[in-house]
Amino acid sequence: MVQVRVAGVALDSAGQHVILLKPIDELPGEGRILPIWIGAQEATSILIAVEGAVAPRPLAHDLMTSMLDALGATVERVEVTRIDDGTFFAEVTLRTGSDAAVVVDARPSDAVALASRASAPVFVADEVLGEAGVPGVVVESDQEERLAEFQRFLEDVDPDDFREG
Numbered sequence: 001m002v003q004v005r006v007a008g009v010a011l012d013s014a015g016q017h018v019i020l021l022k023p024i025d026e027l028p029g030e031g032r033i034l035p036i037w038i039g040a041q042e043a044t045s046i047l048i049a050v051e052g053a054v055a056p057r058p059l060a061h062d063l064m065t066s067m068l069d070a071l072g073a074t075v076e077r078v079e080v081t082r083i084d085d086g087t088f089f090a091e092v093t094l095r096t097g098s099d100a101a102v103v104v105d106a107r108p109s110d111a112v113a114l115a116s117r118a119s120a121p122v123f124v125a126d127e128v129l130g131e132a133g134v135p136g137v138v139v140e141s142d143q144e145e146r147l148a149e150f151q152r153f154l155e156d157v158d159p160d161d162f163r164e165g
Contacts, residue, residue: 001079001123006116007033009047017043019112021080021124022136032133034080034124036088042109049116061113068118072097075118078111083128 007022012035019042021034038046045061048054055062068075076093083089090111094102106114115122 001125002129004034004122004124006046006050006112006122009043009050012037019043019046019109021112021122023129026136031136032129033136034129034133036080036108036132038109042107042113045113046109046116049113061110061117064110064114065117068094073102075114075120076101077120078106078115078122080108080111080122080124080128082125083132088128088132 002023003025004021005024007020010018010020012018017038017040018035019038021036023031026032041059045059048059049061058066073094073096076095078090078092080088080090088108090106090108092104092106092111092114094104096102112122114120
């Protein structure tokens with residue numbers, strides 16, 4: 001397992017949201033980055049947490065964090081464990097008040113959003129990074145522009161866009 005950080009949230013050429021995970025010990029432009037395509041709501045949630053911003057109303061991952069706090073549980077770690085036919089899989093390890101570890105299956109986007117709020121470390125299996133990672137210099141060259149575009153989206157988003165029903 002390799003510990004990673006959220007290097008950014010970007011839009012690909014088709015306008016799809018991508019979270020970029022990079023090993024914490026690698027400098028920008030070096031090593032590999034793991035791009036994982038995610039939904040718009042998850043991208044917003046991750047970016048809000050990483051930027052330390054506050055949403056006008058609690059998002060689903062804020063609710064998850066509040067529920068864990070109320071139950072006396074903490075997020076110990078998140079792991080992107082495998083990739084199967086182009087689909088990434090993750091696990092969230094929770095620690096309860098009795099110190100028992102509980103591992104929960106999750107989508108990587110939800111797991112990273114939760115870890116970002118809980119300040120929990122995120123890890124990627126070596127095999128996943130080897131199979132799906134791309135050279136960091138390729139991704140990072142236009143990441144700043146795409147991140148700025150996504151931040152403009154966040155500034156203009158209406159909370160009603162996230163209401164169900």
